Amino acid sequence: MNPFRAANLEVQRKDYYRSISGSGLKIVFNRNEMISLQNDLKKDPEGWRLPTIDELSYLHFFKKNRIGGFDSEYWSSSVITIDPLSTKGNWVFSMEFGNKGVYSDLRQNAKIRLVRDL
Secondary structure, three states, X not given: OOOEEEOOEXXXXXXXXXXXXXXXXXXXXXXXXXXXXXXXXXXXXXXXXXXXXXXHHHHHHHHHHHHOOOOOEEEEEEEEEOOOOOOEEEEEEEOOOOEEEEEOOOOXXXXXXXXXXX
């Protein structure tokens, strides 16, 4: 299936998944797994990456129904420092409710939808 074009982005039409040996397909990732995938994607010759929190917001408000398949919370590549001890977290965006939040616990889960620049 061809990627969807939205402004200056191409968006995969399905959530990212990874085959996990012995346990089938994985479509929900904890923060630690997302960070590992993000590092792997830096070497992707096709340029796929995690979207920023602003890109997820744009996709929700303007293109969600045209792209299809969005539900639940999605990881963004946007990082924020959330306390005086410099604890870092990643912004997540709820495609169901249209709001954003921060996950800092490595065990918190969200889905991944990849994008690339046109």
